Amino acid sequence: MASYEQIKGQVEARDASAVSKRIRYFLLGSLGFTLFVYTVPVYGFLIGLPLLWLSTLAHELGHGITAALVGGTFVKFVMYPDASGAASYSGFLFGPLRSAAIAAGGLVGPAIVAALGFMAARKAKVAKIALLITAVALVLLTIVVVRNSFGVGFVLTLAAVLALLGTRKNPEVAQVAVVFFATQLAASVFSRGDYLFVELAETAEGQMPSDVAQMA
Numbered sequence: 001m002a003s004y005e006q007i008k009g010q011v012e013a014r015d016a017s018a019v020s021k022r023i024r025y026f027l028l029g030s031l032g033f034t035l036f037v038y039t040v041p042v043y044g045f046l047i048g049l050p051l052l053w054l055s056t057l058a059h060e061l062g063h064g065i066t067a068a069l070v071g072g073t074f075v076k077f078v079m080y081p082d083a084s085g086a087a088s089y090s091g092f093l094f095g096p097l098r099s100a101a102i103a104a105g106g107l108v109g110p111a112i113v114a115a116l117g118f119m120a121a122r123k124a125k126v127a128k129i130a131l132l133i134t135a136v137a138l139v140l141l142t143i144v145v146v147r148n149s150f151g152v153g154f155v156l157t158l159a160a161v162l163a164l165l166g167t168r169k170n171p172e173v174a175q176v177a178v179v180f181f182a183t184q185l186a187a188s189v190f191s192r193g194d195y196l197f198v199e200l201a202e203t204a205e206g207q208m209p210s211d212v213a214q215m216a
Contacts, residue, residue, distance in 0.1 A: 049083065051184050052083040053079065053083055053154055054158070054181070054184055054185070054188075055083075055110065055184065055185070055188030056079050056083050056084065056085045057079060057085070057154070057155065057158070058109060058110040058113060058185050058188065059085070059106040059107070059109065059110060059188070060077050060079065060085045060086065060087040060106060061077065061087070061109065061141070062105040062106040062107070062108070062109020062110060063087040063089070063102055063103070063105050063106040063109075064077055064087040064088075064089055064145065065105065065109065066101055066102045066104075066105025066106075066109065067087070067089035067091070067102045067105070068089070070098045070101055070102065071091060071098070072089045072090060072091030072098075072102075073089060073090050073091050074087065074089050074144075074145055075088045075089055075090050075145070076088045076145050076146070076147040077141070077145045077146050077147065077151060078146070078147055078148040078151050079148070079150060079151040079154065080148075080150055081150055084201075084202070085151070086208070087106075089102070099214060100214070100215045103211040103212075103214040103215045104211070104215060106211055107189060107211055110185040110186070110188045110189065111185070111186055111189065113182075113185050114182040114183070114185040114186035115182075115186075116130075116182075117130065117178050117179070117181060117182030117185065118178075118179070118182050118186075120178055121175050121178040121179045121182065124171030124172065124174055124175050125171070127171075127174035127175045127177070127178040128166045128167075128171065128174040129166075130166075130174075130178055131162045131163070131165055131166030131174055131177060131178065132162070132163060132166040132167070134159075134162050135159040135160070135162040135163040135166065136159075138155050138156070138158060138159035138162070139156065139159050141155065142155045142156055142159070162177070165177040197210075197212055198210050198212075198213075199213045200213070
């Protein structure tokens with residue numbers, strides 16, 4: 001006859017397997033939605049525009065946070081309805097390696113956050129905490145570095161959405177949300193692939209050297 005501990009272990013194993021399967025379904029669904037958005041003309045673009053804003057936010061925050069990590073100061077962040085944006089930083093005169101790291105931060109930052117998101121999504125409680133922490137962090141970033149009205153509106157709206165998802169009673173809601181956002185961040189480098197290997201980037205503030213141009 002199985003002991004209580006054995007039965008408990010079997011139940012936990014079944015629950016973990018069920019959660020793992022659900023997360024895979026969430027991931028496949030997120031990928032399918034993303035492919036739909038980027039392949040359907042006009043309407044797909046309109047539906048996907050908030051996702052482009054999300055990728056811009058993650059990209060520019062990657063630059064600013066990397067600048068802070070290598071000894072500079074993240075001064076301000078702006079973004080515009082056309083999904084362009086810019087992060088400004090100051091401090092000492094950056095050497096070539098640090099300047100390259102800051103330029104690369106915008107490209108690899110979203111992928112790093114996506115990886116953390118996929119790990120957090122494995123457990124519902126962790127996913128809820130991750131959403132709430134991110135919401136608070138976005139509010140603080142808005143106060144400290146976001147410096148234009150559209151950027152403030154988008155970042156605060158995103159923070160409110162994350163907080164709402166993180167406080168829902170159904171724990172799977174948080175997991176679905178984290179997997180969805182992580183998928184978008186992981187795919188952002190591909191969805192904006194036309195920007196990767198160009199010399200100049202077109203923004204609402206005019207032409208600027210692209211990230212790869214700065215690294216080169």
